[in-house]
Amino acid sequence: MSPRGLKSAFEISDLHPKTLKVQLLHIEVPTGLTIRGMDTKHDLLALLADQGVIPTDQQITLMRHKDRRYPLEKYIGTRALNLYQAMQPRAMPEGSLLISVYGNRPGHGILLGAWRVNRLMSAADAVAEGLTQGSFEPLTPDWPGYFHDLQEARLLDDLVLKLEVEWPGRELSWRRILSRPRKLTQHGKYQVSVRKDPAVPFISLLGASLVMAELRIALREPSWQQGLSQVRGIYVITDERDGHQYIGSASGTQGILSRWSNYAASGHGGNKRLIDLLERTPGRELDFRFTLLETLPADTPRAEVLKRESYWKVALGSRAFGLNLN
Numbered sequence: 001m002s003p004r005g006l007k008s009a010f011e012i013s014d015l016h017p018k019t020l021k022v023q024l025l026h027i028e029v030p031t032g033l034t035i036r037g038m039d040t041k042h043d044l045l046a047l048l049a050d051q052g053v054i055p056t057d058q059q060i061t062l063m064r065h066k067d068r069r070y071p072l073e074k075y076i077g078t079r080a081l082n083l084y085q086a087m088q089p090r091a092m093p094e095g096s097l098l099i100s101v102y103g104n105r106p107g108h109g110i111l112l113g114a115w116r117v118n119r120l121m122s123a124a125d126a127v128a129e130g131l132t133q134g135s136f137e138p139l140t141p142d143w144p145g146y147f148h149d150l151q152e153a154r155l156l157d158d159l160v161l162k163l164e165v166e167w168p169g170r171e172l173s174w175r176r177i178l179s180r181p182r183k184l185t186q187h188g189k190y191q192v193s194v195r196k197d198p199a200v201p202f203i204s205l206l207g208a209s210l211v212m213a214e215l216r217i218a219l220r221e222p223s224w225q226q227g228l229s230q231v232r233g234i235y236v237i238t239d240e241r242d243g244h245q246y247i248g249s250a251s252g253t254q255g256i257l258s259r260w261s262n263y264a265a266s267g268h269g270g271n272k273r274l275i276d277l278l279e280r281t282p283g284r285e286l287d288f289r290f291t292l293l294e295t296l297p298a299d300t301p302r303a304e305v306l307k308r309e310s311y312w313k314v315a316l317g318s319r320a321f322g323l324n325l326n
Contacts, residue, residue: 044099044165044190045178051155055179059096062176062190064167065112066103070136072112073102076160076213078286082115082150083135086126090175091146092117097153099178101165110195111163114156119149134283161199161217166191202227205256209291211240216264219257228257232305233295234312235259239277239323241287245316246271246323249309251302260290273323 044062045055053060063085065072075081085100092098096117101109123139126132126147132139139147156163168189178190200214202223210218218224232255237246248271250259259269267285268274278284293312296305318324 042192044192047192048097048099048155053097053155056182059093059180060178061092061096061098062165062178063098063100064103064109064171064174065100066171066174073110073161073213075286076112078283079134080136080283080286081112082152083132083139085115086132086135086148086150087123087139087143087145088148088175089145091120092148094118094120097155098148098150101167103167103171104164106171107167109165109167111156111160111165113160114153115150116153117148118151121147121149123147159194162195163192164195198223200224205231205292205295207292209289212264212267212285212288212290215260215290219261219264225257228260229254230298231255231295232298232300234293234305234309236291236293236312236316236318237263237274237323238289238291239284239287240289241284244322245318246274247293247309247313247316247318249305251300251305255298256292256295263288263290271323273325277323 045060048055048060065084070084072081072084075084085098094117098115098117100112100115102112104110121129123132123143123145124141126149127139127141131147131149176190198218198221200210200218200221202218202221205227232249232251234247234249235256237248239245248259248269250256252258254261263269263285268278274285294308296308313319313324316322319326
């Protein structure tokens with residue numbers, strides 16, 4: 001997954017595995033809607049029009065997902081999320097726009113993103129072309145529906161997991177057509193608002209535990225930037241796919257913020273084992289969970305930080321059974 005908005009937030013100056021350096025710059029909201037300029041309530045179609053989308057020029061489909069088997073927010077920006085939506089019983093025209101939300105509470109949905117339909121084909125053709133690799137569920141050639149080759153439209157990027165869409169009517173009706181060429185079908189029906197709380201709320205550093213997608217979003221928030229920059233400490237990265245762990249520490253001037261920003265920007269933070277893992281299985285960083293094990297004052301000597309890191313490596317067995325080389 002390419003980090004949303006991180007190009008303006010991080011400048012990678014050295015990608016050597018042992019000396020990856022990241023210069024912390026000011027955090028900018030990605031190009032798109034200015035959140036502060038939006039009314040408390042707004043119509044979804046009007047919001048898209050503000051982004052240059054002309055509803056009557058295309059079909060716009062709105063989907064509300066509520067599958068508890070898959071933590072969809074973990075896969076924002078990934079092909080896995082694209083594939084989750086790719087197979088549909090009814091066809092969406094090529095060139096049409098798909099807006100997806102996740103059913104976070106009754107009668108509402110939180111924005112997951114926007115996609116364009118590049119191509120429309122049968123399941124058999126998609127499997128033959130190898131387009132179904134990485135799906136949550138197996139997609140077989142005999143599936144009777146339609147495969148949509150989706151590409152992120154990069155619309156409303158700054159509102160992902162922040163924009164809440166009202167979902168009127170029966171929730172079982174999870175697929176709605178908002179517009180068709182030369183015809184508006186749902187004008188004014190889907191009201192939206194921006195959640196006041198951050199997409200990934202900062203409560204405290206105690207027990208902080210974030211998957212990669214959450215971390216990349218959290219690093220845009222001033223509360224997370226401030227909290228993570230004020231402490232040094234020890235953290236564990238858990239690969240939730242196989243349970244392997246990597247113990248690391250942060251002892252620089254920007255503390256945990258600097259170290260975790262490295263991981264958010266590169267996926268591996270310059271760690272040799274993680275680099276090898278990502279080369280073998282691209283996108284594997286989305287299975288990484290970052291958990292603070294111990295925080296230390298910002299003036300803690302580096303030698304003391306390393307001593308505590310060594311303790312946690314022994315305590316959790318990350319040298320013998322995990323991803324630590326030393």
